[in-house]
Amino acid sequence: GAVVSQHPSRVICKSGTSVKIECRSLDFQATTMFWYRQFPKQSLMLMATSNEGSKATYEQGVEKDKFLINHASLTLSTLTVTSAHPEDSSFYICSAREYRQGIYGYTFGSGTRLTVV
């Protein structure tokens, strides 16, 4: 089946530094990538949606200059958390969408646990 590889699975960084999270669709073309995050004891919440080759669309309350999303190819999307702060510590997960045989399929990555110290 469809697989999305997400790296790193865990990262600890210092305040003020930037962290890049990658999601690769291994055996299909992801025309759209969704990025979610989950704070402790809360739901997974959509942060942004990106289509290959175009700018990402951010949900209300998500800072686009802080969470940079690049979807330069049909198999790779990246999320960069810039100038990270402790409040950015969260679980981030991507979801790739492909259109196949008339329907949309969604595949999730394994998630990244970010801790900012």
Add this chain to the structure above:
Amino acid sequence: GNSVTQMEGPVTLSEEAFLTINCTYTATGYPSLFWYVQYPGEGLQLLLKATKADDKGSNKGFEATYRKETTSFHLEKGSVQVSDSAVYFCALHNQNTGNQFYFGTGTSLTVIP
């Protein structure tokens, strides 16, 4: 709007016990409903889904029925195994209101031998 309310955990059961994880939703129109499972160190995997009222999704001994009258999609399994230990997420997807999934908070299940 769309939202999902899921039973809080963690849940600890003995092997072969009966499992129920409650999930209710609010939505406009006719959403599809899902249960995703996340095993330790892995991504979200689709466990089962139902796309319309009264549909029953089933997989690996798990079942959930789309109940429109009670806006529920409770997950059940008659006899859990240690290998079922994971985090379970209830979710809805409503193509009428966008492409995103709306998730519950997740329920951690631990099955002890």
